[in-house]
Amino acid sequence: MKITLTRINKAFHYEAINKDKIVVHIDANKEIGGEGEGVRPMELVLMGLGGCASIDLGLILKKQRQELLDYQVEINASRNEDDAKAFKSIQLHFILTGNLNADKVEKAIELTLNKYCSVALSLSKDIDISSSYEIKN
Amino acid sequence: MKITLTRINKAFHYEAINKDKIVVHIDANKEIGGEGEGVRPMELVLMGLGGCASIDLGLILKKQRQELLDYQVEINASRNEDDAKAFKSIQLHFILTGNLNADKVEKAIELTLNKYCSVALSLSKDIDISSSYEIKN
Numbered sequence: 001m002k003i004t005l006t007r008i009n010k011a012f013h014y015e016a017i018n019k020d021k022i023v024v025h026i027d028a029n030k031e032i033g034g035e036g037e038g039v040r041p042m043e044l045v046l047m048g049l050g051g052c053a054s055i056d057l058g059l060i061l062k063k064q065r066q067e068l069l070d071y072q073v074e075i076n077a078s079r080n081e082d083d084a085k086a087f088k089s090i091q092l093h094f095i096l097t098g099n100l101n102a103d104k105v106e107k108a109i110e111l112t113l114n115k116y117c118s119v120a121l122s123l124s125k126d127i128d129i130s131s132s133y134e135i136k137n
Numbered sequence: 138m139k140i141t142l143t144r145i146n147k148a149f150h151y152e153a154i155n156k157d158k159i160v161v162h163i164d165a166n167k168e169i170g171g172e173g174e175g176v177r178p179m180e181l182v183l184m185g186l187g188g189c190a191s192i193d194l195g196l197i198l199k200k201q202r203q204e205l206l207d208y209q210v211e212i213n214a215s216r217n218e219d220d221a222k223a224f225k226s227i228q229l230h231f232i233l234t235g236n237l238n239a240d241k242v243e244k245a246i247e248l249t250l251n252k253y254c255s256v257a258l259s260l261s262k263d264i265d266i267s268s269s270y271e272i273k274n
Contacts, residue, residue, distance in 0.1 A: 001177075001179060001180065001183065001216070002212065003180055003184055003211075004209065004210070004211050004212070005184070005191055005210045005212070006208070007191065007195075007207070007208040012191070012195060014188055016187060018177070018184075020173060022162075022175065024161055024176060024181070024184055032192070033196075034192075036157060038159065039155055039159050039161060040138075041184075041185040041186070041187075041188035041255070041256050042138060042185065042189065042256060043138065043155045043185075044161070044181045044182070044185030044256075045181070045182055045259060046138065047142070047155075047161055047163065047178075047181050048178040048179065048180075048185065049178070049182075050140055050142040050151075050163075051153065051163035051178035052178035052179065054142055054151055054163075055165045055169070055171075055178065058144075058149060059169065059170075068144075070144070071143070071144040072142065072144070073141070074139065074141050074142075075139065075141070077138045077139075078138075079255070083252055084252065084253060084254070084255055084258040086255050086258040087259045115220055116221060117221070118178070118216070118222045118224075119178050119179060119181075121221040121223040122179075122182060122224045122260060122261055122264060123259060123261060124258070124259055124260060124261055124262065127259060
């Protein structure tokens with residue numbers, strides 16, 4: 001897996017590119033000299049976590065023959081107040097639409113976050129990752 | 138910090154959005170049903186790591202009055218072979234252009250990865266993160 005980042009101005013705007021040549025724009029916040037031209041690095045980690053959890057959850061629900069008609073996940077995070085400002089806690093709230101069995105959904109979320117999600121399992125064990133869900137018909 | 142992810146097809150294509158309404162498209166790989174319409178979640182983590190390291194390194198070099206004329210970082214990663222496929226190792230190779238002092242660059246990279254970079258310090262301590270650099274004039 002390879003990513004290349006190139007600075008595209010004299011401030012903090014970068015272009016990140018993957019092997020399929022898909023580009024993501026990254027920028028720092030304005031307080032330190034960014035220009036709001038891209039996503040913040042820590043936001044990318046949350047997007048990665050949400051994406052990974054969503055794919056794994058979708059795969060498990062599919063195996064369980066639980067049909068997802070619509071799907072969303074909201075991710076909130078808090079950060080430490082030291083120099084590094086690493087994540088302190090991350091909450092994922094899954095919003096699932098369909099005729100779904102709550103017990104199966106609960107089990108699928110648990111398996112996703114604790115066994116399958118590559119991003120969740122690449123994060124520091126110091127981060128308190130929690131989840132909740134709602135089912136809409 | 139808040140991110141919302143919404144599924145936009147019946148497969149694994151998601152739209153992630155941050156508070157500034159900047160959108161990143163995420164997709165699974167084709168082997169598991171994705172359509173190559175976006176970045177892979179684990180790639181987003183590498184982009185986040187690269188972005189964060191780049192911003193912090195840029196800030197430190199600026200304080201040291203080291204002028205960066207051009208800048209790129211290449212990030213390579215390997216993953217474990219178990220169910221979770223978490224990162225095993227990540228290598229960052231910094232390519233810095235300018236009239237730069239190698240000792241200062243080395244110190245700046247060390248501080249970036251071990252003290253300031255929020256993403257690096259949010260990752261699992263089981264991941265072997267290493268770095269190298271080259272200076273171009």
